[in-house]
Amino acid sequence: PKSKMEGDSEPSTEAEEAAVYFQIPGPMITFQNISYCVSVKKNLLQRSAEEKEILRNVSGIMKPGMNAILGPTGSGKTSLLDVIAGRKDPRGLRSGQVLVDNQIMTSELRLRSAYVVQDDILMGTLTIKENLEFSANLRLPPREFSAEEKKLKVNAVIRELSLQDCADTKHIGTEFIRGVSGGERKRCSIGMELITSPSLLFLDEPTTGLDANTAFSIIRLLHRLSRNGKTIIFSIHQPRYSIFRQFDHLTLMNKGEIIFAGPAEKAVGYFEGLGYKCEPFNNPADFFLDITNGEIAPCTDMATPGLQSASGMLSGDKNPLALCYKESEFCSQVEEQLKQMGQVADPSATPVHIRASYATPFHYQLMVVCGRTVKNILRNPQTSYAQLALNIVFGILVGLIYYQIPNTIPEALQNRIGAFFFLVINMIFGNLSAVELFISERVLFIHENASGYYRTSVYFLSKVFADLIPNRIVPVFLFSGVSYYMMGLKNATDAFFLYCLTMSLVSLAAVSLAFLVSASVGSFAVANVLIALPYVFMMVFGGFLVNLNSMLSWLSWLKWISIFRYGLDALTINEMKGQVFTNNYTIVTGEMYMTQQSIDYSPWGFWQNEVALLGIMIVCMLMAYVQLRRINKWKNSNPQQKQNVKHMKTGLQSQMCLPLSWYVQHLRQGR
Numbered sequence: 001p002k003s004k005m006e007g008d009s010e011p012s013t014e015a016e017e018a019a020v021y022f023q024i025p026g027p028m029i030t031f032q033n034i035s036y037c038v039s040v041k042k043n044l045l046q047r048s049a050e051e052k053e054i055l056r057n058v059s060g061i062m063k064p065g066m067n068a069i070l071g072p073t074g075s076g077k078t079s080l081l082d083v084i085a086g087r088k089d090p091r092g093l094r095s096g097q098v099l100v101d102n103q104i105m106t107s108e109l110r111l112r113s114a115y116v117v118q119d120d121i122l123m124g125t126l127t128i129k130e131n132l133e134f135s136a137n138l139r140l141p142p143r144e145f146s147a148e149e150k151k152l153k154v155n156a157v158i159r160e161l162s163l164q165d166c167a168d169t170k171h172i173g174t175e176f177i178r179g180v181s182g183g184e185r186k187r188c189s190i191g192m193e194l195i196t197s198p199s200l201l202f203l204d205e206p207t208t209g210l211d212a213n214t215a216f217s218i219i220r221l222l223h224r225l226s227r228n229g230k231t232i233i234f235s236i237h238q239p240r241y242s243i244f245r246q247f248d249h250l251t252l253m254n255k256g257e258i259i260f261a262g263p264a265e266k267a268v269g270y271f272e273g274l275g276y277k278c279e280p281f282n283n284p285a286d287f288f289l290d291i292t293n294g295e296i297a298p299c300t301d302m303a304t305p306g307l308q309s310a311s312g313m314l315s316g317d318k319n320p321l322a323l324c325y326k327e328s329e330f331c332s333q334v335e336e337q338l339k340q341m342g343q344v345a346d347p348s349a350t351p352v353h354i355r356a357s358y359a360t361p362f363h364y365q366l367m368v369v370c371g372r373t374v375k376n377i378l379r380n381p382q383t384s385y386a387q388l389a390l391n392i393v394f395g396i397l398v399g400l401i402y403y404q405i406p407n408t409i410p411e412a413l414q415n416r417i418g419a420f421f422f423l424v425i426n427m428i429f430g431n432l433s434a435v436e437l438f439i440s441e442r443v444l445f446i447h448e449n450a451s452g453y454y455r456t457s458v459y460f461l462s463k464v465f466a467d468l469i470p471n472r473i474v475p476v477f478l479f480s481g482v483s484y485y486m487m488g489l490k491n492a493t494d495a496f497f498l499y500c501l502t503m504s505l506v507s508l509a510a511v512s513l514a515f516l517v518s519a520s521v522g523s524f525a526v527a528n529v530l531i532a533l534p535y536v537f538m539m540v541f542g543g544f545l546v547n548l549n550s551m552l553s554w555l556s557w558l559k560w561i562s563i564f565r566y567g568l569d570a571l572t573i574n575e576m577k578g579q580v581f582t583n584n585y586t587i588v589t590g591e592m593y594m595t596q597q598s599i600d601y602s603p604w605g606f607w608q609n610e611v612a613l614l615g616i617m618i619v620c621m622l623m624a625y626v627q628l629r630r631i632n633k634w635k636n637s638n639p640q641q642k643q644n645v646k647h648m649k650t651g652l653q654s655q656m657c658l659p660l661s662w663y664v665q666h667l668r669q670g671r
């Protein structure tokens, strides 16, 4: 861009300055008559949902530069931004169209733009540089960028965002790891998007939650980027004056309608023309919000006839300010420009679709995402080392309780079966924490998947191979190694390995069910109930607490889907087969005991339990994958998603507390 020094004279206004700098202009966004509705159910019993119009007949033009969307909470800022950015479910669109440089916003165009969400969605255990590298590795096509070039790009973004001091050293931060500051976090989020060098950047409330100076530095950064030719569109809530001064174009929203759209510096004049008076030292942004909130009224002698008649005639539901804007010169200019541009240039273009094409091939995505998952596990002491330590301690505890079980009756049978029941309970209920496995990462997955980082199948496989399996099998082997020999079970190597195999399969089947629940619901509270119920029922139908032969026949089929029953039977056959137990006068063989319990101890009788556990695991995993694919990836400004972001931060804590509390609670019930 041409520098100011080259110019003949200092540009007088921001707009003129922009004209000097915009040598490579970003795209121009136009939208006309946008009406957007959401379905709202007042209560759970209501059958059909009501439609609520959250954007009403909204039209506008956003040019290269700083385009701010301002308004009070609930005015529809985020909804408008999402619709323009192609992030909102098109099923809600009742009328209107968004054009980028006079072309329909297609999936391709959407991927060339970038969207920075309000709650910075980043992997907290990685450093800023690692997060940026993750974005570069997945979003820059390997055919165009070598590994070296990707590194250069990451370094360039770090320099551009002035993150050199903390890029390598600081983690983003979780509730257990101290992280970077709010401003650094926000800059990293912006950097994740800048990696692809988008010419169109959307930001949802980029300054919310930041202190005044940090907020200003973020806006300065955006201003600098806009001067390099980008079209920057963002929603913002109550900016201070120094921030407001950086805006080129302002769109003011109220109750889902535009009440002003035009050059930011002309907004105060427009409202003064309507009869509102801005106090000499008042911040224009506060002045606008006071008007929309009804805090200040127009001076009756100054109020325009349009506003007087509009506010006099209309009920509280209607929006007189929006009516005034529709009659204003600003609105006619926009309509005139839209008319001149004509409508859709290429009607054959397919409209935006959430599933986009990806920059990198499947195997490469899998490698990068698995790498990040492993790093995340290793850096999360609560999920990795603490799990190992907990399993060893628990193994020792169980070993001490059932220390060297004798071969004399009745202890031989009672303690063995009691120990197996105890072990299977532990293996299954120990996985209660896995319900949050996906819920806590739901927002991250939705954001990254919708932004074209990776396919759903890649995320699913990375969770299975880099998280579920190692995180369940390694601790289970440690637990089994300690408990098996302390309890003095059958002294044979093959029996030990079959014991470990059974314990692992029980754990994997239980964790798969938890994963399925976790992928099916978005709320942790609901997931908790949904996973606890089948676990408890499976325990009842495990054959230990109730004799399955004496059960109501229409209920006893449930034993076929009980992880407990398969686990208990497999452990019993493995241990009892070939054993002889005695007391003073009698000899009881393991086979006699199993015949009495109707347990089939033939080789297939043993393996059918393992196959059933494997089957439950595969079916649950497949269903979990289907559920992941079915998740609504469109952006939803409902509080639910924000709740999930909070959950990403609080999730790990409950991961530790939950299994223990549930365990104790259910153990009591079991006894």
Ligand SMILES: Nc1ncnc2c1ncn2[C@@H]1O[C@H](COP(=O)(O)OP(=O)(O)OP(=O)(O)O)[C@@H](O)[C@H]1O
Pocket (backbone or CB within 6 Å): 038, 039, 040, 052, 054, 071, 072, 073, 074, 075, 076, 077, 078, 079, 080, 235, 237, 636, 637, 638
């Ligand atoms: N999925 C939805 N279901 C129900 N209501 C919704 C949904 N999405 C948006 N709304 C409603 O539409 C209105 C506009 O929401 P939006 O999030 O766009 O407002 P906003 O101006 O960005 O507010 P804030 O500054 O609080 O984020 C609000 O009243 C909101 O409750």
